[in-house]
Amino acid sequence: xxxxxxxxxEAIGEAAIYAGCKHFFGYPITPxxxxxxxxxxKLPKIGGTFLQAESEVAAINMVMGAASAGIRAMTSSSSPxxxxxxxxxxxxxxxxxxxxxxxxxxxxxxxxxxxPSQSDYNQATKAPGHGDLHLAVFAPASVxxxxxxxxDAFDTAEKYRMPAMLLADGLLGQMMEPVSFDDVKAYTPAxxxxxxxGHKNRRPxxxxxxxxxxxxxxxxxxxxxxxxYADLCKNGQxxxxxxxxxxxxxxVAFGIASRVAKSAISEARKQGVKVGLIRPQTLYPFPVxxxxxxxxxxxxxxxxxxxxxxxxxxxxxxxAVECKKPVELINRTGGIxxxxxxxYDRIMEANK
Amino acid sequence: MxxxxxxxxxxxxxxxxxxxxxxxxxxxxxVGEALEELDVLGDAVGVAPxxxxxxxxxxxxxxxxxxxxxxxxxVATGLKRALPDNVIFTYQGDGDLAAIGTAETxxxxxxxxxxxxxxxxxxxxxxxxxQMAPTTLPGQVTQTTPYxxxxxxxxxxxxxxxxxxxxxxxxxAERVSVNNIKNIxxxxxxxxKGFENQIAKKGFSIIEVVSSCPTNWGMTPSEAxxxxxxxxxxxxxxxxxxxxxxxxxxxx
Numbered sequence: 001x002x003x004x005x006x007x008x009x010e011a012i013g014e015a016a017i018y019a020g021c022k023h024f025f026g027y028p029i030t031p032x033x034x035x036x037x038x039x040x041x042k043l044p045k046i047g048g049t050f051l052q053a054e055s056e057v058a059a060i061n062m063v064m065g066a067a068s069a070g071i072r073a074m075t076s077s078s079s080p081x082x083x084x085x086x087x088x089x090x091x092x093x094x095x096x097x098x099x100x101x102x103x104x105x106x107x108x109x110x111x112x113x114x115x116p117s118q119s120d121y122n123q124a125t126k127a128p129g130h131g132d133l134h135l136a137v138f139a140p141a142s143v144x145x146x147x148x149x150x151x152d153a154f155d156t157a158e159k160y161r162m163p164a165m166l167l168a169d170g171l172l173g174q175m176m177e178p179v180s181f182d183d184v185k186a187y188t189p190a191x192x193x194x195x196x197x198g199h200k201n202r203r204p205x206x207x208x209x210x211x212x213x214x215x216x217x218x219x220x221x222x223x224x225x226x227x228x229y230a231d232l233c234k235n236g237q238x239x240x241x242x243x244x245x246x247x248x249x250x251x252v253a254f255g256i257a258s259r260v261a262k263s264a265i266s267e268a269r270k271q272g273v274k275v276g277l278i279r280p281q282t283l284y285p286f287p288v289x290x291x292x293x294x295x296x297x298x299x300x301x302x303x304x305x306x307x308x309x310x311x312x313x314x315x316x317x318x319x320a321v322e323c324k325k326p327v328e329l330i331n332r333t334g335g336i337x338x339x340x341x342x343x344y345d346r347i348m349e350a351n352k
Numbered sequence: 353m354x355x356x357x358x359x360x361x362x363x364x365x366x367x368x369x370x371x372x373x374x375x376x377x378x379x380x381x382x383v384g385e386a387l388e389e390l391d392v393l394g395d396a397v398g399v400a401p402x403x404x405x406x407x408x409x410x411x412x413x414x415x416x417x418x419x420x421x422x423x424x425x426x427v428a429t430g431l432k433r434a435l436p437d438n439v440i441f442t443y444q445g446d447g448d449l450a451a452i453g454t455a456e457t458x459x460x461x462x463x464x465x466x467x468x469x470x471x472x473x474x475x476x477x478x479x480x481x482x483q484m485a486p487t488t489l490p491g492q493v494t495q496t497t498p499y500x501x502x503x504x505x506x507x508x509x510x511x512x513x514x515x516x517x518x519x520x521x522x523x524x525a526e527r528v529s530v531n532n533i534k535n536i537x538x539x540x541x542x543x544x545k546g547f548e549n550q551i552a553k554k555g556f557s558i559i560e561v562v563s564s565c566p567t568n569w570g571m572t573p574s575e576a577x578x579x580x581x582x583x584x585x586x587x588x589x590x591x592x593x594x595x596x597x598x599x600x601x602x603x604x
Contacts, residue, residue, distance in 0.1 A: 054459035065430020
């Protein structure tokens with residue numbers, strides 16, 4: 001078991017290469033730049049493509065082209081850049097193409113700031129582009145999870161023929177942690193009979209397309225796509241439950257917020273407060289099943305959502321508990337990460 | 353009975369949706385013939401744009417991808433980088449290539465992306481019903497220039513071949529037309545050359561085809577070809593603007 005010290009952004013790049021992705025198309029934006037730089041250094045040496053596109057719009061469309069050919073391709077950006085990519089994301093979803101999009105979030109709206117944020121939660125999980133579509137959204141909370149989730153995201157994207165997103169933040173992207181690649185399984189390319197890669201006069205021509213002028217046809221494709229989403233929602237929910245068995249207060253947090261929450265929970269537990277954590281690892285699908293027993297558990301008094309935004313995931317929590325429990329918000333925004341003390345104080349206040 | 357003319361294997365056996373007298377049909381045939389003659393139909397992947405030729409994916413027998421408006425050169429770039437030994441082409445109109453997709457066009461060109469672009473310039477947005485295009489002539493009446501294109505407020509048309517021929521990444525830029533038999537023959541040769549360049553890995557090739565739009569110009573097909581000849585060809589002179597192989601630069 002060997003470990004290397006890596007920056008989150010660079011670990012994403014290395015994991016993608018492990019996952020068989022040799023084609024990266026990107027555009028410079030803080031705070032994800034190290035990922036592009038890493039790929040520009042590595043990919044040419046293994047016969048891959050690193051291409052710095054003229055725009056975020058072009059980059060996502062290059063990904064669409066490479067994905068159409070049936071290979072693993074990715075792009076990465078940060079919040080304002082992801083907004084520009086939403087057109088391409090919608091087409092990729094409409095064409096049922098797999099690919100990976102990295103969002104190392106920064107504060108918004110507009111140009112916002114360059115400090116960590118989770119304010120693209122709604123965009124990632126609800127409306128990543130025009131039309132009826134979803135991304136499979138993974139939320140890592142450590143550099144090690146960035147590695148494993150990149151691989152899982154590619155696999156999920158191919159299994160369900162949909163784009164996947166790794167929703168990180170500026171802090172995770174910039175932090176250094178020891179990581180191991182020992183558990184990353186070797187990538188074996190799957191057959192892609194749908195790919196537009198030249199029919200060699202051996203099969204009918206393949207068409208990658210999202211245009212259906214007949215409403216019935218378009219509706220049929222949407223119904224079919226949502227059957228796949230339903231399967232993902234049934235089988236793809238992932239979360240970590242931490243000290244929830246006896247908990248009277250449940251904190252829900254993902255990504256960097258969950259690490260702050262864990263520290264606050266440890267402190268509160270020392271004071272005898274029964275508090276636990278639900279940490280969503282997938283945001284689409286949202287791990288509704290994590291709340292199956294919690295919502296009807298009489299000892300659970302309240303749920304608290306810790307977020308680096310104005311309260312976005314909290315709505316999914318309310319839906320998951322079917323309004324049977326009060327759900328409160330603990331948040332900072334604009335690029336500010338709540339301190340352990342802030343979260344701890346709220347826990348202690350709630351426990352009074 | 354011997355067959356003296358046969359539809360190219362490069363085109364599917366379905367009726368197109370193009371209007372009567374539209375020159376898209378001719379250009380489709382020329383592209384199909386060129387791919388067939390070069391024996392690359394099995395290797396080719398075409399990228400259809402948004403515009404009148406959006407449904408080109410139904411007409412070409414090679415593999416096809418339908419791109420967002422203006423993004424075909426970026427999609428083609430992704431395809432080519434993934435499939436460097438395949439023949440990748442885009443088929444785009446003037447609104448797609450020279451308005452909403454200008455950045456994608458210019459940058460694919462300046463990268464010397466080894467792809468072939470077939471560019472239809474008919475001086476109008478056809479699919480949406482005849483609005484001003486980046487190639488609409490000064491004074492030309494369209495749905496959104498009802499008093500004629502006023503260059504004081506709407507600016508001037510873009511001459512794409514001239515503009516792109518200044519870029520070092522471009523291997524080949526030629527403007528052709530399909531308004532008469534002679535020009536159709538010339539257009540066929542240019543399109544074929546565009547594909548040959550790619551196979552020989554020479555880099556970015558663009559063939560601009562000055563075309564007609566009888567429906568949105570409000571003319572009969574024959575009137576439209578006459579109007580094209582009398583109005584468009586003086587603004588968009590035919591010829592080779594760049595040919596690295598022949599040492600031609602900025603000529604016309």
